[in-house]
Amino acid sequence: MITIKNDGHHSKAYDNDLSTRTTNHIYLHPGHHSGEFENWMRKIGGVLQINREYSQLKPLLDMIIALLEPSRLFLIPHPSIERFDIKSTVEILLVLNHRQDCNHEKLVERILNVACMKISSVVINIFFDDKWNSETEYEHSYYAAHCRSKFLIFSGSPYRIQELDQAGIKRVQEIITNRFQNQIIKSKAMLAQFEGLYNDHISSDLLYAISLACIKQLYRMVSIPFLLDLPVLNRSYTELRRMATRIIPLVQSFPEKNIELYPIWDNEELDEDTKRDAYLPSFADLQKYFEILKTAFEQKLATLFDNEINQK
Known part of the structure; x- marks a missing residue:
């Protein structure tokens, strides 16, 4: 049985029968004049007290x-x-x-x-x-x-x-971290190949195919470690972007070039340089995107497992 003690400023829940199946998740500050309905709602579920920020x-x-x-x-x-x-x-x-x-x-x-x-x-x-x-x-x-x-x-x-217990959390953390490191290696290798081809001024059609492959790999870099949805290797650009957004929310607002529009406008009478500048990312763009995703993922790992890391 759960008992809620409220002194007007703080609410505390006491598990009288030491049950491992039920708990109270409410940490609101209701005051002394709450009605019967509000009290009942606090016993079955409610918004926790959240940080001031x-x-x-x-x-x-x-x-x-x-x-x-x-x-x-x-x-x-x-x-x-x-x-x-x-x-x-x-x-x-x-x-x-x-x-x-x-x-x-x-x-x-x-x-x-x-x-x-x-x-x-x-x-x-x-x-x-x-x-x-x-x-x-x-x-x-x-x-x-x-x-x-x-x-x-x-x-x-x-x-x-x-x-999971602490051992289980540590195991999950190590699995995710190892997968992420493997994907970093693959992403760096692909970026290195892209840099060489980009500097060789290859055709815009070939550059489109390679840059699209690089961006998809960057999305895999943050999706595969959590195995949110498998298989991911053959997913479309849009599907991989959606998956990556579920892991790293900033993906949805990242200012990419209109690479998806390149095939649509490919038949327009545009010279190679115009098509490259308008629709295709440069090596600097992809390198920056890689660094942002890598940093964001590392920060998320720290948020998810910070207490466990500090206890090592």
Whole structure:
């Protein structure tokens, strides 16, 4: 049984029967004049107290919870990258009830897009209960790293999250890190080949094919370590970009050249230099993109596993 003690300023939950199956996830400061309904809501689920720096998200979170009634809601910060003038973002992982919402995913996305219209620094990833629970149970890299109580800000479920112990977290961290390092090696090798061909002033058609392959490899570099969706080798540019965005939210706003439009305008009467400048990235562009993604991924690893790293 859960007992909630409230002194008007702080709420504490005590697990009287030491149950390992239920928990209370509420850390709001309700005050002394809360009604019966509010008290009942706190006993079954509610928004956790969030850091002051995220207080501007409270209205958005309240609206999401009221409209969509999620099973879980996680918040993961992504630090800024000052040397590339990239601002910090907040990633919200929204776990919905599959039976209720699977047929309305597009509608849900529209609601969230409208809700976030004035908050460009927020990115929301949607998952569904059935897959989330099964993948967490099988220690899937992505879910094991993200589905953790330290990122939980709302729970509509009375059951504890299935979390790995310290040894399990360390194992997942090592697996993800090793995969990432392997992808860095592949990305650097491809960039080196691209640099030589780019400096040789090859035709724009060949440059398009090679630069597209490089960008897709950079997306794999941040997607494969978490094994979010396999196989990824033969995915299209758009699919890989979407997958990479789920890992590194800044991907969706990164100012790429219009490489996808190159095949459309290929038949236009444009000279080689014009086509290269308008639609194709330079080696400097790809090198910068590599550094941004590498830095962002390393920062995310630090966010996900910071406590575990410090305990080594």
